[in-house]
Amino acid sequence: MSSEPHALPLRIADTWEDYRLIDSGAGQKLEKFGDCLLIRPEPQAIWPKTDLAAWDRANTSFEGADGEERGRWSAEVGDFPVRLGPVTMVCRLTNNQHVGLFPEQRPHWEAAGAALKGSDAPHVLNLFGYTGAASLLLAASGAHVTHVDASKKAIAWGKESQAASGMNDAPVRWICDDAQKFVAREVRRGRKYQGILLDPPKFGRGPKNETWDFFEGLAPLLADIAQLVADDARFVILTAYALRTSALAVGRTLDMTLAGRGGHVEAGELAIPEATGRLLPTSMYAEWRP
Numbered sequence: 001m002s003s004e005p006h007a008l009p010l011r012i013a014d015t016w017e018d019y020r021l022i023d024s025g026a027g028q029k030l031e032k033f034g035d036c037l038l039i040r041p042e043p044q045a046i047w048p049k050t051d052l053a054a055w056d057r058a059n060t061s062f063e064g065a066d067g068e069e070r071g072r073w074s075a076e077v078g079d080f081p082v083r084l085g086p087v088t089m090v091c092r093l094t095n096n097q098h099v100g101l102f103p104e105q106r107p108h109w110e111a112a113g114a115a116l117k118g119s120d121a122p123h124v125l126n127l128f129g130y131t132g133a134a135s136l137l138l139a140a141s142g143a144h145v146t147h148v149d150a151s152k153k154a155i156a157w158g159k160e161s162q163a164a165s166g167m168n169d170a171p172v173r174w175i176c177d178d179a180q181k182f183v184a185r186e187v188r189r190g191r192k193y194q195g196i197l198l199d200p201p202k203f204g205r206g207p208k209n210e211t212w213d214f215f216e217g218l219a220p221l222l223a224d225i226a227q228l229v230a231d232d233a234r235f236v237i238l239t240a241y242a243l244r245t246s247a248l249a250v251g252r253t254l255d256m257t258l259a260g261r262g263g264h265v266e267a268g269e270l271a272i273p274e275a276t277g278r279l280l281p282t283s284m285y286a287e288w289r290p
Contacts, residue, residue: 008247009268011107012279018082019103021274025049029280030058033091033099036080038062040097042280050276062097070095081164086140088164089133090157100131100157104270104282105199108237109137111287112195115234116143121171122194125186125228127179128204132158132172134197139170143195146173148182150206178206180217183224192230199239214240222257229261236288239270247284254286263290 015021020032024045031038039061049055064071073093082089082101091099112134116122124143126135131154135147149155155176162168175182179200200221204212222238229236236258240250251267258265267286271279 009266010279011268011270011285013104013106013270013272013282015103015273016084016106018084019101021103021272021280022054023049023051023276024274024278024280030055031103033101034080034082036060036077036091038099044281047278050278060093062093064095064097071097084133085137086165087133087136087167088161089131089136090160090164100161101133102130102199104272105134105239107270108197108239108285108287109134112138112197112235112237113141115289116141116195119143119194119232119234122234123192123230124195124197125193127183127196127198127225128200129158129197130154130199131161132174133161135172136162136165136167136170138195139172140165140167144171144173146175146193148175148177148179150176150178150204150210150212152176152207176207178208178210178212180212180221180224181206181210183221183228187224187227191228192233193228194230194233196225196228196233196236198225198237199241202241215245219253219257222254226257226261229258233290238286240284240286241282245284247286250284251286254288258288261288261290263288265289 018034022030025048029042037058039058059077060073060075079092082091089101122143124138124145126147129147129149135145139145155174202214247267255265265288269281270283271281
């Protein structure tokens with residue numbers, strides 16, 4: 001296992017035709033999803049806005065705190081599809097500012113797909129999978145994906161995107177369950193995966209009102225996940241948002257959990273470039289590779 005890094009790397013999520021970060025500043029970000037221009041909270045954007053005229057063209061703005069706090073949009077808009085390679089994500093406004101897609105995770109989607117090349121129908125576990133962009137992209141590349149999320153609404157939303165993508169026959173198992181309980185059962189079943197993705201919230205509830213706290217639950221969850229890592233596994237990728245911790249801490253936790261397997265853990269930050277050329281930091285990550 002590698003020693004802890006002295007300089008943390010940065011993974012930059014390239015934008016694409018259906019997604020652009022136009023500008024950011026004053027605690028907000030201006031984004032283009034498909035044909036919809038949105039303003040959402042962004043506490044990391046502590047600098048001034050740059051392209052002031054562009055903000056006036058937004059279709060709607062979220063009014064409320066960043067994160068899981070509920071708020072409302074200044075104007076309602078209908079569903080807006082966002083095309084991502086072979087996948088069409090059905091995006092829509094929610095009362096917690098999310099729209100069904102996290103574009104900053106594009107480096108993870110690409111890294112996972114590249115790592116699985118050459119594998120024969122690899123099995124991938126996507127925990128806290130939300131609406132399934134990663135699940136659908138990996139399934140489109142030939143992986144058998146087990147998608148787990150505690151929200152029935154998110155699962156149904158993911159199936160909408162699967163249908164919109166013309167992928168109803170794609171090998172995705174959609175499972176509404178508490179991640180900790182599901183992983184524990186998979187350990188007892190002796191299941192193994194060639195790739196594991198997890199994007200846990202800082203706090204959440206399972207379908208039977210189970211509670212999740214990042215700081216209390218991550219270490220025991222990773223201990224169980226370590227038992228699901230196949231001998232021919234290609235990656236374990238962890239993403240962490242809006243936490244009072246650092247990428248170094250997240251990386252150390254994954255490193256210590258998988259210490260007996262050899263390999264290497266990289267920890268750093270994800271960022272999105274905006275039209276001005278500046279980078280907007282979005283989250284932390286840690287990735288294990290053999």
